[in-house]
Each structure stands twice: as structure tokens, then as C-alpha cells.
Amino acid sequence: MSILVTGGAGYIGSHTVKELLKKNYEVIVLDNLSSGHRELVPGGHFIQADLCSAAELKKVFSDHRIEAVMHFAALIQVGESCADPQKYYRHNLLSTLNLLEAMLEAGVKYFIFSSSAAVYGEPKEIPIREDHPLNPASPYGVTKEMVERILPDYDRAYGLKYVSLRYFNAAGADPDGQMGEWHQPETHLIPNILLHLLGRNPDFQVFGNDFPTPDGTAIRDYIHVTDLAIAHILALERLRLENSSQAINLGSSRGHSVLEVIRTAEKVTGKKVNLKFGPRRPGDVPVLLASSEKAETWLGWKRNFSELEFIIESAWRWHQRH
Secondary structure (H helix, E strand, C coil), X not given: CEEEEECCCCHHHHHHHHHHHHXXXXXXXXECCCCCCHHHCXXXXXXXXXXXXXXXXXXXXXXXXXXXXXXXXXXXXXXXXXXXXXXXXXXXXXXXXXXXXXXXXXXXXXXXXXXXXXXXXXCCCCCECCCCCXXXXXXXXXXXXXXHHHHHHHHHHHCCEEEEEEECEEECCCCCCCCCCCCCCCCCHXXXXXXXXXXXXXXXXXXXXXXXXXXXCCEECEEEHHHHHHHHHHHHHHHHHHCCCEEEEECCCCCEEHHHHHHHHHHHHCCCCCEEEECCCCCCCCEECECCHHHHHHHCCCCCCCCHHHHHHHHHHHHHHC
């Protein structure tokens, strides 16, 4: 089966390409390299193209026999989306609409969408289930929600079958050390701790130590990126089998506080974090955890790499080498 992976030179996309190749799928990787890295692509047929160009995209579908699409390509910085929402609405929505149009014209009916826990906004209950109201708090989250609202219409009208996978906190690096997390700028907690321990920044600031949690710092749900990648393949296989569109959380139903992550990083690396506390950031909530029940039952998903210590060990190996 031939799979188009958009954003396949990015963090989660590249790990998914590797897992697809291990399962003997034919993989076509499309990325404009605006934030992805050609060096991260572990194989497959690579095409540098921009999803915002309908002409470039349609050529890809005319040149290749594509049977399913995994769509990772998107801008992902929440803060930037608040400062420049037009950039996010244009890129994340226009690119997806172009992609869906090209799929329909080519008769491609299976779509795996890289969504986000950002579609939920401030949670009304913990852990968050898939039927929780969608109320995103940032333009980035709104773009993901808007695509999720578009997809059921495409299913009803055109028979496009999809699975929207709502990630919580992707973390870690390929256990083989082939690829890892490489954002510019880096905004995620674990790589920023490790970059600090490698001497990139003299201090490490935690935003808020007055949350109503056991140690005062925010609690989040962390999933190893390889476990996320495997979930995409399970989603495609289940979608082809049942032909039933779904939205599914990818989380662990358990969380770790910021201080717990820092102490685990210190244990793994043998280094001490020079810790400073600052005020909470606007929109930060005390606890954000996913219910993983649907992923476990509908997908048969297991988390084989998502123990916090292994997540940090794998990321530390990657950052030391790169």
C-alpha cells in the first residue's frame, strides 16, 4: 500500500515514516522543509513541495498511485499563532483544503489527521474523553478544530474516511537514535531541559509553581514519539478494516509534573538543572490528561516506550549526538 506522509521531515512525521517502512509500506514523503529537516527522513521517496500550492500537490497525486494520506504538515507554535493568526489560518487550513481536494480528485479515501489536545481548551473534566466539548484557546488549536469539523462533512458528502488523532505531549526520540526532536525555536519542555543541561542556556525557567497540584507545577501527559507513530499505522489499518471515521486521543491517562520531569532528567543525565521560577503563562491549566480508553480498545494501542525515564533517556542520547 502506498502512503503519502505530509510533513514527513518533521518530528512525528519522520518517526512515522520509519515505522511505515518497517511494516513494508511504500512511503512517499512530502515536505517543504520550512521547519522539517531532510536529514530526518529515514527512507521512502522524498518530494520537496508546498501544500499551499494546489498545482504542486496535484502533480504529486498524478505522478504517484497514492492509496492513503497521513497529514502531519502544520505550523505548531501556540504563542506564534496568537501573535500572527493569519499565518496559521492560511497555512494550516489552506494546505489541508488543497490536500483534501487533491485526494478527492485522485479517488483517495483514507486520511489520518494529526490533530492536537489543543482542540479541547481548558478541560472541564480529567481525564479528557473524546466527547469533551471542543473549545480551543489559541488560533493554532482553532485550526485543528476547524479541520476536525470539516472532515465529517467530507465523509458524508464524498465518502472520505478519516481518523483524527489528538496528541497530548509527544516526547522522546527514536530508540535507535536515527531521528529526534529538532524544532527551531524549541518550545517543548523535555528538549529545552536537555538543551539547558548541554549548556545552551544558563538558567531553566519554570512558568508557575503555584498551581493546585501536589508540587505546585503543571501536570501533563507525555507519550513517546514512537508510540505515537505506531498509533498512526494502527489507525490506518483499523480504518481500512471498519471504514468508520473516528476521533481518538493519544495519551496515557497518567501525568507528570514539570518538577517530576526535571528531577527525572537530572537522574538520567547526572546533571543538575539551574532552576528558576517565573509567573504562569496565560492559558496554562493545572492538569491536562487524556483518557486513553478508546485508543486502547478501538486501535488496540499499547504504549511500549512511554515510561518517563525512557522518554528522557532516548531524547538525551539524541541531543548529545546532535
